[in-house]
Amino acid sequence: MSGNEFRFFLSCDINLPVTLSIEKLEGILPPIKSTNSETESATEERRAELYVECTLYIDGAPFGLPTRTRLESTGPPSCWNELITLSTKYRDLTVHSQLALTVWDVSCEKDEGLIGGATILLFNSKKQLKTGKQKLRLWRGKEADGSFPTTTPGKVPRHERGELERLEKLENKYERGQIQRVDWLDRLTIKAKERIKERESSKNGGSHLYLIVDFCSFEHRVVFQESGANFLLPSPLTSTNEIVIVWDPEVGKINPSEHKQLKLARSLTRGIIDRDLKPSSNERKSIQRILKYPPTRTLSGDERQLLWKFRFSLMSEKRALTKFLRCVEWSDVQEAKQALELMGKWVMIDVSDALELLSPVFESEEVRAYAVSVLERADDEELQCYLLQLVQALRFERSDKSRLSHFLVQRALRNIEFASFLRWYVAVELHDPAYAKRFYCTHEILEENMMKLAAGVNGDEDGFKLWQSLVRQTELTAQLCSIMRDVRNVRGNTQKKIEKLRQLLSGLLSELTYFEEPIRSPMAPNVLITGIVPSESSIFKSALHPLRLTFRTANGGSCKIIFKKGDDIRQDQLVIQMVSLMDRLLKLENLDLHLTPYKVLATGQDEGMLEFIPSRSLAQILSEHRSIISYLQKFHPDEHGPFGITATCLETFIKSCAGYSVITYILGIGDRHLDNLLLRDDGRLFHVDFGFILGRDPKPFPPPMKLCKEMVEAMGGAESQYYTRFKSYCCEAYNILRKSSNLILNLFHLMAGSNIPDIASDPEKGILKLQEKFRLDLDDEACIHFFQDLINESVSALFPQMVETIHRWAQYWR
Structure with a gap:
């Protein structure tokens, strides 16, 4: 029996929301008959608009509100690849908890809109949480039933399982790296699998539909346990010779004897002796190896002890500080106090290492304040490269008005471009309920201090107007969202939608053609825009109908942007930030690879701007x-x-x-x-x-x-x-x-x-x-x-x- 049998988590201890990924729908949808009298007998290619409705049932009763995916209309196979986070946490589940998944088509009439449904239990027969990919067969024309037992089980009956399902399980293992890759053999296997898939499909006549979902995986298996239950009680043994798996509750806990030995080895009374200790040749090699570890690497007990032992001799090595702080037992007041004293005397670290100290690994307010003091040495250009992450670091602060929050606002008061981006990054995160208060406090502090901004940027410009130019950015995006709704409602081809867009810009919304006061461009705040050119504005031919707008600039030029609504572009924003950063790193080494890090700015969770x-x-x-x-x-x-x-x-x-x-x-x-x-x-x-x-x-x-x-x-x-x-x-x-x-x-x-x-x-x-x-x-x-x-x-x-x-x-x- 492997050691992994004894490593597990209890469901009652997992204080995380239930998450799963709705991946795709496999199978052939029934065709839609044309309603045109001239072609009444003809059948058109299906252009379905599908979404999946997910409802959690506990002991046969619905628990919480249903959650829906976005509409998917790209054609078969319909791929959502969308993460679903339920309001219920794993610790609240029962052993009979199940998910009811129903696929709907909004392109059909009401009585034809139901594609099918399937239900899946979250725990298997061994009371272990199901993880990884699951293939559910839909019951055509039936809504997923959450009663227990269900009438719409998603599990394919054993007698209907074929060779294809076995191959799909092997393919999942292959994708996870559990099967060795052999290039030429892999290609042959894939071809053989495709032939088997075609044969199985023809055998079934394409009658079955399958929904692929991917459940969240954990480091170890998760075993069901009710909150407050005594899981130490042994289960009754049978008289058979079966192997009985016994869950060891002490796995993962601190060994008392090892912890005592560690405390003795770190006895603070030895601090005077430690000051004069010098590592031997082998110890020096081990320390250098540890210092080269990436920030994601967890240090072993021996490695932590080695760095603590020679902490005084490492104070001149700036790379060693973050590794040393990972070795500290912060629950020990005396040890934490000595560590903070050493931190203050350590040689100054680089900005990249200071970013590590702002990660969730470090909870000490003193350590995080030290990291901010290092960031204060960076200029605005470098700091702006990391601003997106610094705003995210506010999640890990222990107070709403932290040193980091104060630092970001103070920098914003000196630089209008920095202020604009900070305001947008924080505004987008206000929708996160878990950290809304923390981000709101930063937003509030920024708003209160923006009147002081003019003195640091442009003494001739009125502070109120400066702040208003940023506020009007939000008004502009709201107007653009309104335009997109009107344009999407226009029946007809793309050309008719373009005509409607230009009509709106030059007619009812003519104030967008020439602004009363210039607005600072959200993507480039140092550029003042004065209006939109209707004749040069258009719409892209795609499902979301993004706008391509041409703005006049105060210096007589123009700039073109793409405005999207209905698409989360925060991931694009992160990637482009990385492209810009890497371009900067390469140029610092005199290597210009002519990259094009175009500007991207998310102005909401499902909207944003891109440079054209x-x-x-x-x-x-x-x-x-x-x-x-x-x-x-x-x-x-x-x-x-x-x-x-x-x-x-x-x-x-x-x-x-x-x-x-x-x-x-x-x-x-x-x-x-x-x-x-x-x-x-x-x-x-x-x-x-x-x-x-x-x-x-x-x-x-x-x-x-x-x-x-x-x-x-x-x-x-x-x-x-x-x-x-x-x-x-x-x-x-x-x-x-x-x-x-x-x-x-x-x-x-x-x-x-x-x-x-x-x-x-x-x-x-x-x-x-x-x-x-x-x-x-x-x-x-x-x-x-x-x-x-x-x-x-x-x-x-x-x-x-x-x-x-x-x-x-x-x-x-x-």
Whole structure:
């Protein structure tokens, strides 16, 4: 029996809300018959608009309000990949708790809108919480029944389970890394699985619908236990020879004898002796190894004891402070007092290490105040790179009016750009009920002090007008939301919606054409905008109908933005912030890879602005020009240059490809296809649409990085000198960013409490995935070979090319 049998959590001890991810719907929906009299007998392709309703039932009675996913209308298979957080906590569940999941279609008539439902118990027959992916068969035309026992069980009966279900379980293990990857064998297996899937589907006649859900996983299994129950009572033993699993309640608790030994070893009376202790050669090597650990690494008991023992000799090593503070037993008043005294005498640490001290690991107010004192040394430009995370760090403060909150407001009083972003970042978080009061206090303090801002920024500008220019940003976004609602209600094609938009801007809402007072642009507060140009404003052809608006600026110029409503762009905002930061880190090492960190600002949980960059997708370019080179020849022709284009343009293309290849690999950005890879006229390639990060990807077996064969062909092929230069830039950029791995990991650690989907689902796992991408176990030379192998693997990957072809056909038929 493995040791894991004795590691478990009790459900009554888990004070977390029940969470699950609604992934996708598999199967063929019944067709919708046309209502047009001329084509009454014809059948149209289904354009269903589906959502899933999730209701928790405890002992057969509904518990809490139903929760719904967003509408999904992209066609089969319908993929939501949406995290659902219920109001009920795990500790409140009973052994007969179950989820009722019903799929509805709003595109149908009321009597046809019910697709089907299924019910699943949260605990299995062994009273263990179900985790991971679950495949539920829907009962067509029936709403999920929450009674106990249910009439709509989602579990497929044993006699109906086939070879396909066994393969799907193995595929889940494969995706979790529990099965060794063998590239050539994997491709053969996938083809065989697809054939079996087609055979099973034809056998069933496509009559079954399946809903795929993914339950939250924990480090150890979760065993059901009622609150206040005595789980130590042994269960009655039978006379059979069965192996009885006994749950050990002492697992995970502190060993009293070890704790006593640790206290004796750390006896504060030895403090005088410790001052003169010097580590031996082997101890020094061990300490240096510990100091190189990433901030996510947990120190063992021996490692903590080693750092404590030589704490006085480490005071001149700035990297050692954060590791030392992790060793302190903060519940011991005397030990905590000595640690704080040493912290005050320690050599000053870097800003990146100060960010670590603001993470939830450190609860001491003195430690967090020390971190803020280090941040005070950073200039506004550097601080603005971390502002998004510093606002998130307010979640981990112990008081509403903390030192960090005061510091951010004081910086905002000196810089109008800083004030504008701080105000938006805080305003978006006000919707989080758990921390609303904390964010509101910061917002209130900022508002009270904004009248003082004029003296620090522009002595001639009235403070009230300065504050009003920021308040009117909120009014502007509210008006844009109202316009979007009116435009979406217009029946007809996109052109009619565009006409309605321009009519609104120049008619009923003509005050938007010329503002009474200039407004500071939310995305670039140093730019004053004076109105919208109706004739140059348009709507994108997509489900959400985002607006493309052209604003006049006070200096006579213009700026274009995209305004979205109905889409959470906070994840895009985080990714672009990381692209900007990495671009800055690379330029500090004199490596400019011509990245395009366009501006993104979330103005709400489902709305926001994006900077519009004139460009075309690679899908459009390849469709019209056949190759990237042909497209670049149109703008930068040169008979004597490489491939008929200027050397500068080709170099820009190669560098930008290298930069985004490295960044998208590190951040684990998924769902890459030719429609979200854009190319500017000057040769700069850049990525958009970051709905999947930290290794998540809707496509099976994605390559390590997005490097399609058309991009390699534009560099002259895999044997050309330009492709070799591309690989050289990749390796150089990768090693530069590895040097700042602690900074990037600390920033993501501060985002652990945010509601960004791909982080909120499993923060610890996501950060560990990010850490793995840096390969901190390798030196720079080994990393060059490692990354070159990654590039070769990505270029030669066959399966992603097949997926890309399927994606292009899907786009064509739309």
